[in-house]
Amino acid sequence: MDTTERPLRPLNVLRRRQLAVLAWVYFVFIGLATVILGTFAIAFAASLKDNPLENPFRFIFPQITPSVWITAADLGRQGAADPWWGGFAPGGELVFSLTYAAPAGVDLVTPEVEVPRRKPGSGLAAAITTTFASDYALVELTGTSDRFFVNADMETGQETRWLARTFDYKISYEAQDDKGVRVERLPFTALAPRTQTLLEATLPVTRMERRGRVASWNNIAPGALGLILNSYRRVINETVDLSTGDRLIFKWMGNSFQIAVGRVVLMIVLSSLAGYALARLRFRGVRLVFVLVIFSMTVPVQVTFISNYLVVRDLGLLNSNWSVIMVMIASVHVLLMKQYFESFPREIEEAAMVGGANRFQIFLHIVLPNAKPALIINAIMAFQGAWNDFFWPFVLVTNPPSALAMPVGLLSLRESYGGGQGDWSLVLAGAFISIVPVLIMFVLFQNYIVNNQVSEGIK
Amino acid sequence: MKKAGINHDTLTGWLFLAPFLVSLSVFFLWAIMRTAWFSLTDYDLFRTPNFIGLENYARLVSDDLFLTALRNSISFATIVTAIQTVLALLLAVLVNSAARAKGLVRTVFYFPSIMSSAAMTLIFLWLFQRQGLMTSIAGNVANLRWIILSFFALVAVVQVVQVTLARRKYAEVSLFDPFFLILSAGVGAAGAVFIRINGWLPVYEEQFLISWLNTKEVFLFMPRTLWSVALMNIFTTVPTLMLLFLAGLQSIPSSLYDAAKMDGATSIQSFFSVTLPSLTPVTFAVVTLGLIGTLQMFDQVAILGAAAPLESRITLAYYTYYNTFPPGGSPNIGMASAAALTLGLLTLVIVFLQRQFGIKERIG
Amino acid sequence: MLKSIQGRLLLASAFALGAASLAQAQTVRVSGFGGSDPAVVNGLLNDVLADEIAALGIEVEYAPTDGDYSQFILNALSADTAPDLFYTDIFWSRSIFTPGQAAPVDNPELAAALLPSLVDAFTYEGQLYSVAKDFNTLAVHFDKDAFDDAGVDYLDENDTWDSFQEKLASVQGSLEDVYGVCVVPDYARFAAFALATGWKPFNDEGKTVLDDDFKRAFSFYTGLIDAGAGVLAADIGEGWTGGCLGSGKAAVAMEGAWIIGYLKDAAPSMEYGTTLIPSDPETGNRGNLIFTVGWTVNANSDVKDAAAKLVDLLTSEKAQQWVLEQGLALPSRSALADNAFLMGDSKEQIANRMVFRGASEGHVEPYFFGDLGGAWLEPVNSALNAVLLGESDVETALSEAQAQYDALQAN
Missing domain, CATH: 1.20.5 (Single alpha-helices involved in coiled-coils or other helix-helix interfaces)
Structure with missing residues (x-):
């Protein structure tokens, strides 16, 4: 070379x-x-974001702008003495200003402002909202101030003199017979002719309506977190079980948690016993069982789903977490436990055997305690698999809404908010909330998961 | 004595196996047998099933939706498995010389695989909206195509110049030398911005609207909808598979490479003569698991729902469900069972074929 | 011998007593859709009808279902865990009626009080199985501000397809950021045009024939975009025509009364008007669909009588008046047709009135496709989709759809 x-x-x-x-x-x-x-x-x-589908996609928006956080916190403090979550409570008094501008010579009209009676979001929120800020809010114009500025036309570059007028409003809480309640949101609208444009406002406008005539805010007393995590708060508070008032997201998490724990327990019992038998005991039929284990890992769940659905149905367990737990086939775990037990030194067991212990005693007192690492890895895998399982909960648990498992709950969120109503922020928020438990588990047991790459790759 | 021991073992063995075997018999063996029986009947979940022979299978073969599902399943499984395996292997080889990926980097790579398919699909569903972020990225690339091309051209030119100059001093400078590449990329970027500002190359302002999901277009045997799903699948699996390959790569003794080098093999030759054969067990696992997993693809199809036409998203797994609980119609358990069995058989055949003719597990 | 007979008698009377005491507090399990519907049913059960329900000695357990409701009901019926009283959408009513899962409605007075078309819709083999709780049809809703800004006359009852398209095109032409109407690849909207031509989804032999009339409507509907009068909803990031109107991206939507609640939420300040679906210039007729949902008593329920009484209450004039005033659904009783609320002048009242009138103007068909259910929709919807996305032309799409119908209806 x-x-x-x-x-x-x-x-x-x-x-x-x-x-x-x-x-x-x-x-x-x-x-x-x-x-x-x-x-x-x-x-x-x-x-x-208020609207994750906005086009073009903005990388800078109020929810991630620190200066808006501060304003939001101030407004939350004024509205309900709560800089974090805001609201409108007895004693609340907000100062809110709008600045309209128009070319000099055009009449600047005082906008018609209002705290509208508005239900948040569509769907269930409409059913559970019983208090309205409009019942308590009193809006007063406290003053105006004018200033002139020079505005250059974007295209022609021609400069014109414009007048900007700021309108300061005071929105105060008027409690009738001292029975005021705290309202979560304080919506606000301002109607002005299209000849004048809204230049700025204390809080960025949520959206313009009526082709630019109405500036509309969903909540002018949001508080910092109420602004940033609005869609998270909404998805938690607005998907509730109407009869019990439970928050569905937490119910779904609870169900998924029960399913996951149930499957882990079932898996440990089945797979440690069977894995040990396959690894240690020589008996007729062991080969057949092993082939069956492998075979059951290859066959898709759809082949068994109709019969399993009927079994669950005939037991009257449809729509229960038990149904999802019991249909699990633990073959993968049996195989992994078998592999682990095969690498386990025989000598200790043999010593115990000489000491007169029977197989089950040996298994319970000697083998199992020593199999902890394998059991933990299997438990993590089973937990994650169960938490993320979609098919079985989808088929076996359909009603009532509070009985769903998390992934199916997410699908129902998509059906409620991801379709016509287009509240995609709620759908995304739900998706991110659903990851949290697995993420925590992942961080806690990272070493176990990461060191067990081959088995992890099975999913 | 010995004989008695065996008998004893036999009893204990079956006792130990009993809980697992009960679960396996009820929810697997009996289930398969019942599915086979239902596939020969006109069962509808309500009325007693009547035996109708092979009629369901005859109807399957003449059902366009079934044939579409079959084609979609097969192409999805082969395409996704092929791409994700090759991509993961290439990436693993690329980063192999680093010490084992540790800590944060590894956590990041595992991240997509710990997410539920539901959460993942929802995020991608949002990305793939007709007017969504994916469209705007693709639209920007298309509109700036000349600028982007000029960037790459500049990078290539600057890199070649740098490498040629360096080679005068010492011989072995790779064309892809990363330190030169950083400089080249910097020059390329500056040049591209300069070109854009001066308007030397055209920038288009077309509005792009791409139906990633809601379309019936077919591209290379597979509906575009499923290509989008495939993209998501690959995104989820490749990082994890890469780590699998990486573990395999790092268990190859370096003496093998040294021997190959002594024989005068180039790095590409030693990839084929050393790396690939040593990775056979891992590759076998990755391909088998990939095939089984992708053939069963159901969650994404169900979650897509009305976001895509049925025939662009349907797979055999979903076809089974669709016939069991048809929207607004009566359950057709016979057809569903026949399709499920077809899917099961298909899985077995494909896994068997790849065992026979594809990558074999090394024994021992 | 005698003793044992006595014993049996004793046992029987004990059972009878037990049954009687059970009847004291009968629990009726009720289920319905999710979404905003639970607000209505909850209001009825807990406020409006609470006293009447208590007087009947019925306790109601209400569990609405999000997600695929028809799957849930089919599952529950097959598992015998179904609620005693549940919604049946006319769309998939046959899959409940055919296997005998619905208890017949034996209440001629109630049947006579309902709008005849709604009774027909839920009648299967001569027997009524569900009591329509409400209904909806399509109407045209338009943003008055957009029409004002464009200087175009509002839409009205005299509009034909031609003038409708013309007005929409002028709005879209003179306003930069507004489209005429959103077009969706959905028979549930397109039918308003197809039916106007006199075409029927099933001809006298029960077959679907996409004839020239159908093609004329199909070309008009899919041609709205090229005529500069509309846009594909998905192209502007919306899923339905109401979303386009609510977000201000389109000046017109074709929806039922369900849009009222949505607009209250999404565009509370919008000044909108509502009129009837435009008529076909050739036949001079309008077309429309009736969407309806009925209360069905579970045939296997132990409390059928109590459930039937509850249906009477839930569809009583008092209940329907309240539901109507919530602006969420239209009454199924003909007596409420000229109700004072429907005659009002607020935008919600006008919208309700137009949707109500839609049921009796021109060729109206229920949103119902016999035993085929949702499968019937697939060919027509995918033909609409293919043409609207530009993936196929009208001729090819229709002949493909026709072939699919022929295959569907072959046996």
Whole structure:
């Protein structure tokens, strides 16, 4: 080869080569990580927006703008003495200003402002909202101030004099016979002719209605978190069970948790016993069972779903968490436990056997305590699998809404908010809330998961 | 004595296996047998089933929706498995020389795989809205295509110049030298911005609207809807699979590579003669699991729901469900069972075929 | 011998007593859709009708279902865990009626009080199985501000397809940021045009034939976009025509009374008007669909009588008057047709009035496709989708759809 004929490489060139390879490795790592995390980061940012489908996509919006957080906190403090979650409570008094502008010479009209009687969102929220800020709010114009400025036309560059007039409003809480309640939101609208434009307002306007005539705010006393996490608060508070008032998201989490724990317990019993038998005991039929285990890992759940559905139905267990727990086939775990037990040294067991213990005693007192690492890994896998399982809960649990498991609950969120009504922020918020428990588990047991790559790859 | 031991083991063995076997018999063996029986009847969940022979299978073969589902399932499984395996392997080889991926990096790579398919599909459903973020990214790329091309051209030119100059001093400078590449990328970016500002190359302002999901277009044997789902699947699985391959790569003894080098193999040759054969067990696992997983694809189809036409998203797994609980119609358990069995058989055949003719598990 | 007979008698009377005491507090389990519907039913059960229900000695357990309601009901019926009283959408009513899961309605007075078309809709083989609780039809809702700003006359009852398209095109032409109407690939909207031509989803032999009349309507509807009078809803990020109107992206929507609640939420300040669906210039007729949902008593329920009484209450004049005033659904009783509330002048009242009138103007068909259920919709909807997305032309799409209908209806 010609390399041999070249001059000897200086040491630093070799070093440079190694560095170059390393640099490439990190390029790839960082690139991949950016793609993965970037997707989630953008989706998360979108879940904070009022309208995640807005086009063009803004990367800067009120919910992630610190100066707006401060304003929101101030308004929350004024409205309900709560800078975090805001609201409108007895004693609340807000100062809110609007600045309208028009070319000099055009009449600047005082806008018609109002705290409208408005139900938040569509769907269930309409049913559960019983208090309205409009019943308590008194709006007064406290003053106006004018200033002139020069406005350059974007296209022609022609400069004109404009008049900007700021209207200051005081919105105070008027409790009738001292029985005021705290209202979560304080909506606000301002109607003005299209000849004048809304230049700025204390809080950025939520949307313009009536083709620019009406400026509309969903909540002018949001508080900092009430502004940032509005869609999270809404998805938690607005999906409730009407008869019990329970928050469905937590119900769904509870169900998924029960299913996951139930499956983990069932899996541990089935797979440790069966895995031990397959690994240690030599008996007729063991080969057949092993083939069956492998076979059952290959057959899709759809093949067994009709019969299993009927079994559950005939037992009267449809719509219960038990149904989802019991249809699990633990074959993968049996196999993994078998592999673990095979690597377990025989000598300890044999010593116990000489001591007169029977197989089950040995299993319970010696083998099982020593199998903790394998059991934990299997438990994590089973938990994660059960938490994320969609098919069985989808088929077996359909009613009432509070009985659903988290993934199916997410689907019902999509049906309620992701379709015609287009409240995608609620759907995304629900999706992110659903990840939290698995994420916590992942962080806690990271080493177990990561060290067990082969089994992890099975899903 | 020994014989008695065996007998004893037999009893204990079956006792130990009993709980698992009960679950397996009721929810697996009996279930398969019942599905087979239902596939020969006209069962509708309410009335007693009547035996109708192979009629359901005859109706399956003449049902366009079934044939679409079959084609979708097969193409989805093969395409996704192929792409995700190759991509994961390539990425693993690329980063192999680093020490094992540790800590934060690994956590990041696992992140997509711990998410539920429901949450993941919802996020992608949002990304793939006709007017959504994916469309705007694609639209920007298309509108700025000349600028982007000029960026790559500039990077290539600057890189070649740098490498040629460097090679005068010492011979072994790779064309892809990363340190030169950083500089080239910087120059390329600055140049592209300069070109954009001066308006030397056209920038289009077309409004792009791309139906990622709601479309009946077919691209390379598979509806575009399923390509979008495939993109999501690959996004979810590749990082994890890459880590699997990485673990496999790092267990290859370096002596093998040294031996290959002694024989004068280039790095590409040693990839084929050393790396690939050593990775066979991992590849076998990845391909088998990938095929089984993708053939069963159901969650994404169900969650897409009305966001895409039925024939663009239906798979065999969903076809089974669709016939069991048809929207606004009576359950057709016979057809559903026949389709389910077809899916089961298809899975077995494909796994068997890949075992026979594809990558084999190394014994021992 | 005698003793044992006595014993049996004793036992029987004990059972009878037990049954009687059970009747004292009968629990009727009720189920319905999710969404905003629970607000209405809850209001009826807990406020409006609370006293009457208590007087009947009935306790109501109400559990609405989000998600796929028809799947839930089918599941529950097959599992015998179904509620005693549940909604049946006319759309999939046959899958409940055919296997005998619905108890017949034996209440001629109630049947006579309902709008005849709604009684027909729920009649299967000569027997009424569900009591329509409300109904909806399509109407045209328009944003008055958009028409004012464009200087175009409002839509009105005299509009034909031609003038409708013309007005929409002028609105879209003179306003930069507003489209005429959102077009959706959905028979549930397109039918308003198809039916106007005199075409019927099933001909006398029960077959679906996409004839020239159908094609004329199909071309008009899918041509609205090219005529500059509309836009595909998905192209502006919306899923339904109401969403386009509510977000101000389109000046017109074709929806039922369900849009009222949505607009209250999404565009509370909007000044909108409502008129009837435009008529076909050739036949001079309008077309429309009737959407209706009925209360069905579970045939296997232990408390059928109590459930039937509850249906009487839930569809009573008092109940329907209240529901109507909530602006959420139209009454199924003909007596409420010229109700004072329907004659009012607020935008919600006008919308309700127009939707109510829609049921008796021109060719009106229920949103119902016999035993085929939702399968009937697939061919027509995918033909609409393919043409609207530009993936197919009218001829090809219709011949494909026709072939699919022929296959569907072959046996």
